Every structure is written in C-alpha cells, then in structure tokens.
Amino acid sequence: MTNGGSDALQSQLQALTDKFAERLQQELPELEQVAEQLQHTREREQRRALVLDIRERLHRLAGTAGTFGFTALGQQSRLLEQRADHWLDAARPSSQALTTLVPAIRQLVAEALSGALERKTLEHHDGRGQLNAGCRVYLLEKDSDAGQEMCQTLNNFGYDVLQFPEIALLQTAINGQPPDALIVSQHDDELAAVSALQQRLETPLPLLVINHRIDFDSQLAAVRAGAQGYFTRPVNITQLESSLEHCLNRQLSEPYRILIIDDDADLAARYSLVLRNSQMLVQTLSDPSKLFEVMHAFNPEVLLLDVNMPGCSGPELAQMIRLNDEWLRVTIIYLSAETDINRQMAALLKAGDDFITKPISDNALIAAVYSHAQRARSLSTALSRDSLTGLLKHADIKEQVALEVERSLRNGKPASVVMVDLDHFKQVNDQYGHAAGDNVIRSLANLMHQRLRRIDSLGRYGGEEFVAVLPDCTTEQAWQIFDEIRQRFSALRFHAGAQTFTVSLSAGISATDGHASASALLEHADQALYVSKHKGRNQVQIAQQPEAGRESV
Structure with a gap:
C-alpha cells in the first residue's frame, strides 16, 4: 500500500474513532441514567429489566470500545457486564450487589468522559471488588468448628457466608461491604456492640441471634438489637435457615x-x-x-x-x-x-x-x-400456599404445569416438570418424630427455592412429594439442576434432640415434546420417579421418550 493509501486509511480510521467518541458522549450518560433508575427502583421485575438493559449496554461497550482504541473502557465494561450477569443468573439475587453496581457504573462514566480511564491499565482492576451475586451473610462466631459447620450448611442452601471470630473484624467488613443479613452467636457482650453497630447503619441489617440462654431478659436484649430470630444452642441450623429465608423474603418482597x-x-x-x-x-x-x-x-x-x-x-x-x-x-x-x-x-x-x-x-x-x-x-x-413450606398447593402447581405446557406449545421452547420425593420418609417420622419430619420437608422446600430461578414454579404435591416446573429448560438441564440439589440435600444434617441424621431424595423428570398434556407430563415424571426409587433411591432419572422407545439416564 502506498503512503498515500496508508494515510487515507489512517484518516478514515481516525474519523471512525472520532465518531465513536462522539457516540460515547451520548451513550455513557444514557447508561448512567439507567443505572440511576435502577437505584430508585424496588419492584423486582422492573429491576430485572433495568439490569438487562444495563448488561446489554455494557456488552456493546465491551465489544466495541477496544476496537476503537478505548481499551481500558472495554475492559472495565466487560467486568461490569460480568457482575450484571452474575446477578441475573443468581438463584437469590443480592440487593447489595445492585447497590454497589450503580456507583461502579457512575465511576466508569465519569472516568471515561474525563479521559482518566484510558490512562489506567487492566492491572488496576483485577476484579477483587466484585460481589457474589448470591445473598451474603456475615456470621459472628468465636467457636471455629461450630462456625465452620454453620457456614457449610448455609452454603449448601445457596448463601454466601463469611465467618468473623470477633466484633472488630465484623465491623470492618460491614463498613467496607454490608451483607444482606447478619447472624450473631452471642458469647459475652457482643450483642451490645452489634446493637450499637446497627444504630449507626442507615438501614439496620436483618439479624438472627444465637444464645445459650432462653430467659426473658436475653430475648428482650435481642429484640432491642433488632433481632428477627432467636435460637439457643445447640443450634438447629435448618430452622435457622428457615428464619433467614423468611427475613430475606420480607426484605426483598415486591412493593404493594x-x-x-x-x-x-x-x-x-x-x-x-x-x-x-x-x-x-x-x-x-x-x-x-x-x-x-x-x-x-x-x-x-x-x-x-x-x-x-x-x-x-x-x-x-x-x-x-x-x-x-x-x-x-x-x-x-x-x-x-x-x-x-x-x-x-x-x-x-x-x-x-x-x-x-x-x-x-x-x-x-x-x-x-x-x-x-x-x-x-x-x-x-x-x-x-402450603402452610408448612410456603410453596404452591397441589391444585395451584397443577395449574402452573398446564400454563407452561400451553406456553411451550406457543413458543416452541421446552419446559421440564420434576417430581421429587423424600426417601424412606416414614422412617424419619417413626424414628425422630413428626416435628423432625416437618423440619426435613421445610428444609427441602427452602433448598429447592434457593437453587431454582424466579421464573420456575415449585409446589408441594403431597405429604413429602414436590413438583417443580421449569420453563425454557431441557431435561438435561433440569437433571443437572436437581442432581446438584440432591447432593446438597444429602449433605444437610438434621437434629432431633441429641440425635443427628441425614435424608436423601429421588426425582423424576419429564419434558414437553410438542404435544404432551399437563397430565401426561406429570404421569411421565411420576414414572421416572418410580424408576429412581426402583434403582435404589437417592438419584434423578429422566422419563423415557415415547417416540424413541429408549430408557433415559
């Protein structure tokens, strides 16, 4: 290419770069404006729509900015896009994650428009400030073993739990990044310090308190500190999780x-x-x-x-x-x-x-x-809703199956139905009592609710039997989801007095095939559940495809 041709190309490229820079003068403020709307929106679906909008805008920036020489802007946009993706994909999206996303976008826009961003390199942004999109819980517990067991169990439910052995470390963590909820295992005078900490916060955190006393004064002190749950040692962690679930649902509930x-x-x-x-x-x-x-x-x-x-x-x-x-x-x-x-x-x-x-x-x-x-x-x-689990009742979940079958027929996308049953549940009731059995049922309901998407439906079909409806989900995807749930559930430890025990589950999966009815889907899922039981329980099976005449794994 001649020098003249090269100069002409460079001139054209520079003109395109200048044009992109002019676009940024409009697109970046628009991005910031959507982020500001997100900060003042509480309705769940509106928030999700705004995060989707933000994600698409960041995706476009990440894909084009580097091409026009705005490398740092593209890299930063990619990191923020990933944070938005994590929030959208989370089973329990964190409100705190959105709270920190808005100022990050505001900073991105300010630095990009001022030119400061292009003087930075990727090494300044290693992603260490990113939040887990799941609900974050801080645990104040001096006993390392007890805290570790609690963290592991709550992690199985889908929470992101961080343990702190002393109040000073907890205070520092909250100043840097407030959690969605706080659990305090009280040993000495921690509750007074936590109460003072709560008073300094603009919005007090949902608080659960663990103590070895159950007297009036101790519970009164917990209430004055803002406690929404009170537990005595040894802690029934599945009941603790149920209370935590209730607190967070109340905090994140949709506006009236x-x-x-x-x-x-x-x-x-x-x-x-x-x-x-x-x-x-x-x-x-x-x-x-x-x-x-x-x-x-x-x-x-x-x-x-x-x-x-x-x-x-x-x-x-x-x-x-x-x-x-x-x-x-x-x-x-x-x-x-x-x-x-x-x-x-x-x-x-x-x-x-x-x-x-x-x-x-x-x-x-x-x-x-x-x-x-x-x-x-x-x-x-x-x-x-079912009074024990908070899930849809039998008739309502059957209606949801019918609705998803109709939707699947209209849009041509698959939908999966999963039937879940607890293994040897009668033995649990007989050996440990019906209160322990109710605790097991409630724990499985909470775990499934944690791991499923908001667009999924979940109901209690019978005593210890559940049905889940997963729109836009293949049987293979449903198998992966419920096999993970199966593994996490089998790791939970339940308490009945001084005794501890575990329980497993079996599941069967069926999917729309373009002409299946709601009753046929439920019947096929039930047949797959029977196969799981027949093959030894504690497993997930996919219903046999009628047209193929084969047994699925």
Whole structure:
C-alpha cells in the first residue's frame, strides 16, 4: 500500500474513532441514567429489566470500545457486564450487589468522559471488588468448628457466608461491604456492640441471634438489637435457615400494588405521590369503564375507590369487582367526603372492606393502605400456599404445569416438570418424630427455592412429594439442576434432640415434546420417579421418550 493509501486509511480510521467518541458522549450518560433508575427502583421485575438493559449496554461497550482504541473502557465494561450477569443468573439475587453496581457504573462514566480511564491499565482492576451475586451473610462466631459447620450448611442452601471470630473484624467488613443479613452467636457482650453497630447503619441489617440462654431478659436484649430470630444452642441450623429465608423474603418482597379510582385527577395524583414515596406501586384511573382492563393488567392488592363519581358510583364498581372470583382477595377501601354514617354503612355492605373519610392526612393514608395491603397479601398467600413450606398447593402447581405446557406449545421452547420425593420418609417420622419430619420437608422446600430461578414454579404435591416446573429448560438441564440439589440435600444434617441424621431424595423428570398434556407430563415424571426409587433411591432419572422407545439416564 502506498503512503498515500496508508494515510487515507489512517484518516478514515481516525474519523471512525472520532465518531465513536462522539457516540460515547451520548451513550455513557444514557447508561448512567439507567443505572440511576435502577437505584430508585424496588419492584423486582422492573429491576430485572433495568439490569438487562444495563448488561446489554455494557456488552456493546465491551465489544466495541477496544476496537476503537478505548481499551481500558472495554475492559472495565466487560467486568461490569460480568457482575450484571452474575446477578441475573443468581438463584437469590443480592440487593447489595445492585447497590454497589450503580456507583461502579457512575465511576466508569465519569472516568471515561474525563479521559482518566484510558490512562489506567487492566492491572488496576483485577476484579477483587466484585460481589457474589448470591445473598451474603456475615456470621459472628468465636467457636471455629461450630462456625465452620454453620457456614457449610448455609452454603449448601445457596448463601454466601463469611465467618468473623470477633466484633472488630465484623465491623470492618460491614463498613467496607454490608451483607444482606447478619447472624450473631452471642458469647459475652457482643450483642451490645452489634446493637450499637446497627444504630449507626442507615438501614439496620436483618439479624438472627444465637444464645445459650432462653430467659426473658436475653430475648428482650435481642429484640432491642433488632433481632428477627432467636435460637439457643445447640443450634438447629435448618430452622435457622428457615428464619433467614423468611427475613430475606420480607426484605426483598415486591412493593404493594394499589389502584386509585377517583374522578378528581389532581386528588388521585396526590394520593399516588404519597403512596409511591412509601415504596408502593400505584396506578390511577379516572374512567371507570376501563376498570376490567386495568384490573387484569395491574392486578392490584388494594383498591382506593371514590364513592360518588359521575356515571357510576363506587359501590356499583365494587359489586362488579366482587362478581369476579379472581378478585375476591382484593381489598376495597372507600375514600370519600361522605360523613353520614348510614350512607357509609350502606356502601360498606355493598362489597366494601373499609371507609376512609376525606380529608385524610398523608400519614393516616399510608398507615391505612399499608395495613390493608399487608393483610391482603397475607391472605392471598395463605389461600394459595402450603402452610408448612410456603410453596404452591397441589391444585395451584397443577395449574402452573398446564400454563407452561400451553406456553411451550406457543413458543416452541421446552419446559421440564420434576417430581421429587423424600426417601424412606416414614422412617424419619417413626424414628425422630413428626416435628423432625416437618423440619426435613421445610428444609427441602427452602433448598429447592434457593437453587431454582424466579421464573420456575415449585409446589408441594403431597405429604413429602414436590413438583417443580421449569420453563425454557431441557431435561438435561433440569437433571443437572436437581442432581446438584440432591447432593446438597444429602449433605444437610438434621437434629432431633441429641440425635443427628441425614435424608436423601429421588426425582423424576419429564419434558414437553410438542404435544404432551399437563397430565401426561406429570404421569411421565411420576414414572421416572418410580424408576429412581426402583434403582435404589437417592438419584434423578429422566422419563423415557415415547417416540424413541429408549430408557433415559
């Protein structure tokens, strides 16, 4: 190539580089803007959508920045993309991981726009600051052996547990990277130090306390330190995990969904703003004729309903809602300036649950709506979930299987159904008692919930039998997942008084084949489970494919 040709090429390349640099002036602030939205979003699906958006933006940067000579930007983008991937793939995504991802993106953008990033090398960014995407738990325990056993068991459940032998080390770790939860095994005066530590935090950590005393004063001190669980030694670690699961579910639960129907748009907007600032999801509606459309799309838990509206009264709307069985769990609160007690009672008798008189203070509105929303969700959970495990009941998980079969037929993607049964469970009840048996059932439910994705469904099918539905998952992938669960479960140690014991499980897997019905899927999974039992238990088998006529492994 002649010098002239080379110069022309270099000129064209430089023009492309300059154009990419101009693109960065727009794309980097947009990336930062999405990250800021993530920081202020609590709803689970919205957060996931934002992380997906961030991951795609980082992926594009990682793939193109190096090509145009922005090597450090590409390397940094790749590291942040991996952090986003870890969060998306985690069985229990950590809220703390997102908390640290946002400032990292903010720093990336600032350094890239200032040019400082291009003066750095990859050696400055070895990834040591990256977080495990699973829920991180800090354990304060002086006894090394007891702490190690606790860490191993909780790790089997999917938690990332770090043990600290003294309060000073724990304090340093929390200052650098707060965990999602804290377990304190109290020996001396650690609880007072932990209480002081909690008071210095902007948001106190979910706390579980272990002590050798069970007296009133000890439990009172634990409650004052912010404890949400209290255990005595020797610790039943599976019960400890169940309490930890409950704390984290409560901390990461989705915001309550509130629908406001009022013909006064300005007033509805004010109520909406007040409730949104209290971390609730709110939608307003001024046209009652759109009621059914919005109810189906938004699926509210609480309905704030004006009594007097043109064309259709609040009680009439309430009665229309109550005609639909699927909305019987929705709490209806009348919100009106009506002060006549007889008219209020008449409205309540027509399908209402409570009556709030306007004007109402912001705090009173928040308290009333929050308490009703909390009760509505608890009622909905109680009606659809098994009381021991918190999983879907028999009828609900069967319905979920049918839904996934229909979805698989529409999109052509595979879905797997897994049937799981505890081995020799009657012997557990007979030898160790039904309380120990319940503990085993609850532990397996928690373990499966930890290891499965949020899009998967899990139900208690019978006494010690479970069914899992895994959309967009082949039988081979399902086998890998449940064989890992099988291994982790068999490593758990259960306690019954002074005795310890282990339990194993067997499982059978079937998958949609383009024409299978829900009942056929369940039957095939049950047949594969029978094969697992027949071949010696403590194993996972895949159902035989009818069209191939072969036995799967």
